Amino acid sequence: MAEKAQLDPQQLDDLARELDALRTEVTADLGQRDADHIRRMVRRAQGSAVAGRGLLMFGFGPISWAVGVLALAHAKILENMEIGHNVMHGQYDWMNDPTLNSKTYDWDIVCAREHWIHSHNVEHHDHTNILGKDHDYGYGMLRLTPEQRWRPSALLQPFWYLLLALNFQWGVAIHDIKLGRFFKGRMSRQELKQRSRPFLRKAGKQLFKDYVFFPALAFWQWPRVLLGNLCANLIRNLWTNAIIFCGHFTEDAQTFSLRETRDESRGHWYLRQIQGSSNLEGGRWFHVLSGHLSHQIEHHLFPDMPAPRLAEIAPRVREICQRYGIHYNSAGFWAQYRTVLKRIFVHALPTRAHRSRALPEPDQG
Amino acid sequence: MLRTDTPTQKRRLGRLIEPFNDRVAWDLLLQRLNPTWSVGEIRARVIRRAEESDDTFSLYLQANRHWPGHQAGQHLRLQVEINGVLRQRVFSISSAPGKTRATRGQLRLTIQRQPGQGVTDWLYQNARVGQVFTLGAPGGDFTLPAAVPTKLLMIAGGSGLTPMMAMLHHLAERGHVGDIHLIQLCRKPAQRLFAVELDALARQLPGLTVDVHFSHANGRLKLESLTDRVPDFDERHTLLCGPNTLMEQAMTFWQGRTTAGPLQIERFAAPRPAGQSGGLLSVTASQSEQMFTQIPGQTLLESAEASGLSPDYGCRAGICRTCLCRKTQGQVRNLITGLASSQADEWIQLCVSVAESDLQLDL
Missing domain, CATH: 3.40.50.80 (Nucleotide-binding domain of ferredoxin-NADP reductase (FNR) module)
Incomplete structure (x- = not known):
């Protein structure tokens, strides 16, 4: 496991200055090609959705069904990851286009936009990997570091994880309701009702669309459509889950305590974002399908930078990290995901902080 | 609880047939076939460009069937994409309204290039026959009185x-x-x-x-x-x-x-507010949970932008009402009309208003 880099305040200031300069440089260069990219993605996702739903509704035989499922899953993945996630981060707000604006965009997933913007943009991105503050860390159900308290239920966490991965959109959707607080008696029934409302509304809409409306439109083909939509949602869930877990829960992704991050400087904030995130390597299609979350480090440094730019600045961020002696956590998908699964299994047992250091090194690629 | 809110019910009904009621999605599909097609947007194709002087030119446009027709003297909002950014500007229509269905969508805009002014300069350099622009509905009350004075x-x-x-x-x-x-x-x-x-x-x-x-x-x-x-x-x-x-x-x-x-x-440009002396007035933007101060000599829109907010805007001259915003508390003065809005819950145009007291805006 990589050690946390120790930088003195002067170095942290220099780091912040270099990264700020990088951001300024990219921001000044934003223009037509970024706008063209996101519009192309919107068209691609729509085309794929129309093709997929069309094949499921009007096609016959298992091959057209399978192709339809893949096309619809592709559309949902593209829409959720490369379009929805990025647009709702405000990456394209500068385009002044009301259809690509973070204030109004809503995505094709059961998670209500207002919930996600709070739990993701506010809590997760600011408090990345701070235990107790970043509620995305383990999603309130997984123990991924010895610093989290062990409970007997953790023994079953590989099973919990499988459930979460299969139903990931639901996990994300109910995340900001903060059910845990309700069960601990720290939230009134009234507040729970209030908090659940956007979720219930959005979930009802999504369920109706995928499991009532579109199947009904297909008349006698309805089982084919219903099953197809279910599978497409499932594929999207597994994929987004794997990508997102690789972002922060790999072997070398660090966690932070509240004490460590009190009165944090801008440089320290940057440093935490780098050390709490991990990148995935792959081809261009892979980056697009991951919504460029394969460049999680760059995304966490500059959450509102249009995603394709992250790939362009990655070599420079890596070079900066190298100079400051910060571990730049990057590897192929399977190499990273293996370490995530390993963490889930290892910390199911009551591991202790000093023991985890002594764990054998993962054999990365 | 009684439910009398019809717009909500309408939205509820609309949710049921999603995505088939998604106008943006339909427009996207239609525009693959023909860029002027739209289910609700006014879009127009440039059919001729004529130079009127060394810095002024006319664009002859053919609008789609969503153009409702205008009155002589009215203006419209034209939207262009400049280096990826959608920008809008208001232009007067220099042609008479067409009388028949066929000629109703024929418009002429006469545009003077203003150096450094993004939209006119961009149009001067780039507007070509065949391009398609999105337009706003015609507006403005600079029209002839119904009984034309002799x-x-x-x-x-x-x-x-x-x-x-x-x-x-x-x-x-x-x-x-x-x-x-x-x-x-x-x-x-x-x-x-x-x-x-x-x-x-x-x-x-x-x-x-x-x-x-x-x-x-x-x-x-x-x-x-x-x-x-x-x-x-x-x-x-x-x-x-x-x-x-x-x-x-x-x-x-x-x-x-x-x-x-x-x-x-x-009017085409917003009048400049006179610089005020005295204490700074603070504005609370309740939706974005931010506060900013009214900068002397600037409009509310400019002050909000200076503090990092980005309210919607169009013409920046009190014309298009894109920047319309609900004021929940305080008093503002409209620089065009010179009128003060002192009631709670009034709609104000940010681009031509200045604060006269501390404000709370639904922004």
Whole structure:
């Protein structure tokens, strides 16, 4: 496991200055090609959705069904990851286009936009990997570091994880309701009702669309459509889950305590974002399908930078990290995901902080 | 609880048939086939471009069937994409409204290039036949009175002539015989717009006098001299469109002359608020949970932007109402009307309003 880099305040200031300069440089260069990219993605996702739903509704035989499922899953993945996630981060707000604006965009997933913007943009991105503050860390159900308290239920966490991965959109959707607080008696029934409302509304809409409306439109083909939509949602869930877990829960992704991050400087904030995130390597299609979350480090440094730019600045961020002696956590998908699964299994047992250091090194690629 | 809220019910119904009620998605599909097709947006194709002077040009547009038709003198909002950013600007329509269904969508915009002013400069350099633009609905009350006065005075400064051209064409089509005195203000003869077209109009309109004033040779038009220049000045209904300074002078002149006829003004740029001294006023933007201060000499829109907020805006001149925002508390003054809005829960236009007390905005 990589050690946390120790930088003195002067170095942290220099780091912040270099990264700020990088951001300024990219921001000044934003223009037509970024706008063209996101519009192309919107068209691609729509085309794929129309093709997929069309094949499921009007096609016959298992091959057209399978192709339809893949096309619809592709559309949902593209829409959720490369379009929805990025647009709702405000990456394209500068385009002044009301259809690509973070204030109004809503995505094709059961998670209500207002919930996600709070739990993701506010809590997760600011408090990345701070235990107790970043509620995305383990999603309130997984123990991924010895610093989290062990409970007997953790023994079953590989099973919990499988459930979460299969139903990931639901996990994300109910995340900001903060059910845990309700069960601990720290939230009134009234507040729970209030908090659940956007979720219930959005979930009802999504369920109706995928499991009532579109199947009904297909008349006698309805089982084919219903099953197809279910599978497409499932594929999207597994994929987004794997990508997102690789972002922060790999072997070398660090966690932070509240004490460590009190009165944090801008440089320290940057440093935490780098050390709490991990990148995935792959081809261009892979980056697009991951919504460029394969460049999680760059995304966490500059959450509102249009995603394709992250790939362009990655070599420079890596070079900066190298100079400051910060571990730049990057590897192929399977190499990273293996370490995530390993963490889930290892910390199911009551591991202790000093023991985890002594764990054998993962054999990365 | 009683549910009487029909818009909510409508939305609820709309949710059921999603994504088939998604206009943006339908537009996206339609535009793959033809960029002017849309289920609700007004889109127009450039069918001709004509240079009117060295810095002014006209775009002849053919709008799709969503264009509702305009009244002579009205303006529209044109949207362009400049280096990935959607920007809007308001332009007067310089053509008369088409009378038949087929000609209703034919529009002409006459645009003066303003250096450094993004949209006009971009259009000057890039507008080509075949391009498709999104338009806003026609707007503005700078139109002829329903009963056209028999004696009109039109004062047009520079490209302020554009709405007058629409009116003159409209009057010519209707066979108007009343007296029209048009004072066209321009700097030099080379910058004079529509010389040929005005000659033709003068042949169709027996009462039209075209009176050109070149400020480079003859100095600025003195409003005091109007009474000598224009016969029966006091009996005329005046339409005026031009630079801000001219319009402000005119307003003062008309206020000072009680015998003068009515004055109708079209504004293009927002008047500058006078710099205020004294304590800074603070504005609470309740939706974004931010606070900013009213910067002296700036509008609320500019002050909000200076503090990092990005309210919607269009024309920035109090015309298009894109920046309309609900004020929940406090008093603002509208710089165009000069009126104060002191009631709670009033809609204000950020681009032409300044705070006169601490404010709370639904922003």
